[in-house]
Amino acid sequence: MSSRTLSSVLRSRASIFKPRQPQLLHRVSCPNPGQTRSYAPKHSSSSSPPADPSQNDLLNTKLRTLINAIPPSQKIRYVKDSSPSSTTHPTTTPSLLSALLHPSRLPYTIGTDICHIPRILLLLRRQLSEPGYVEGEMPRFWTRVLTPLEARYSGWNSPGGVEGRARFIAGRWAAKEAVIKAVSAAYSGGRGKVFMHDIVILNAKTQSAIKEGLKAAARIEARESGGAQQDQLGGEGEVKGGSPRAFVKVPGEEGWVEVSVSISHDGEYATATALVAVDQKIAAGVKKEKSLVRGVVAKTYTDARYL
Structure with missing residues (x-):
């Protein structure tokens, strides 16, 4: 193409090479008075008029106006303590450090556990519906949790249905798990390793x-x-x-040791807490003190509920 033809084409289409119009810069004030920042809106090829501001834009504008109206002296700021006694990281006191490095032996240990009753009910129903199950016999889970002595007096065939049995065995499961936790913390060196059949829980009737x-x-x-x-x-x-009493067979010379147990049922859950005496001398003293208090109460109050 000749230069003359090219120049004529360029002259006829000169509108293509028109320079872009400068965009209007909007100014937004910052929280700090006296400082401003400028920004340009995104370029749009369409010539349509700008849309109305949305509700969020109006709220943001009002929020910025409120923030800018607050004097700088009233704004919350973090001020680092420059006193000589301040340190970057908190330190422990000597007494707390001594307690951490030299723990004292507590006289009691506590264990607690919670059991979901519908889960136990589902397990019992599944074992009762197995092909090899004999009507009237105790399911495997029942004999797994209870010792032969407990199972004999547990009343598997007593009225109440499988729902009542699930509620009962869930409480016994939670109680024995709580005893296992408390005993394992009370007896160190592997002596506190006990299992379900090492624990016997008997109510007053049994x-x-x-x-x-x-x-x-x-x-x-x-x-x-x-x-x-x-x-x-x-x-x-x-x-x-009428509260149940728990006994645990601790490996070693202790033999059978009584443990304080509390069992509670609330809705779909059964909870239990066990208290184990670490020092047998303290346990003997507490037992003697209870007997003395019981005698004083018996002489003071004639009502049987205080005994």
Whole structure:
């Protein structure tokens, strides 16, 4: 193409090479008075008029106006303490550091656990519906949690249905788990490693049945031998209180140790807390103190609920 033809084309289409019009700069004030920043809106090829500001834009504008109206002296600012005693990181006091490095042995340890009753109910129903299950027998989970002594007096065939049995076994499961946690913290060196069948939880009715059975066995033995009946219970054949008592077989010389247990049911959950005495001397002192207090209360109040 010749230069003349090219120049004629350029002259006819000179509008293509028109320079862009400078865009209007909007100014927005910053929180600090006296400082401004400029920005240009995004370029739009369309010649349509700008749209009305949205509700969010109006709110942001009002918020910026309110912020700018606050004097700088009233704004919250972080001021670093420049005093000589201030440090970058907090430090422990000598007494706290000594307690951390030399922990004292507590007289008691506490264990707690919670069990979801519908989960236990689903497990029992699944085991009861197995093809090899015999009607009237205890399911595997029942004998896994309870010892033979507990299972004998647990009342598996008692009225209440599988829902009542699930509620009962959920409380026993939570109680034994709480005892395991408390015992493992009380006895160090692997001596506190106990399992479900190392723990026996008996309510007042079961305790009375066991003690009456021992008395009956002693009477039969005395009648057959022709001698006098001997009290094998040491004069403590009466059961007081309706709360269950827990006993755990600790490996070693301790043997069976009594543990304080509290079992609660609330809705779909069963919770339990266990208290284990670490020092047996303290436990013996507390037991003696309880017996003394019981005697004083018995003389002061005649109502049986205080005993």
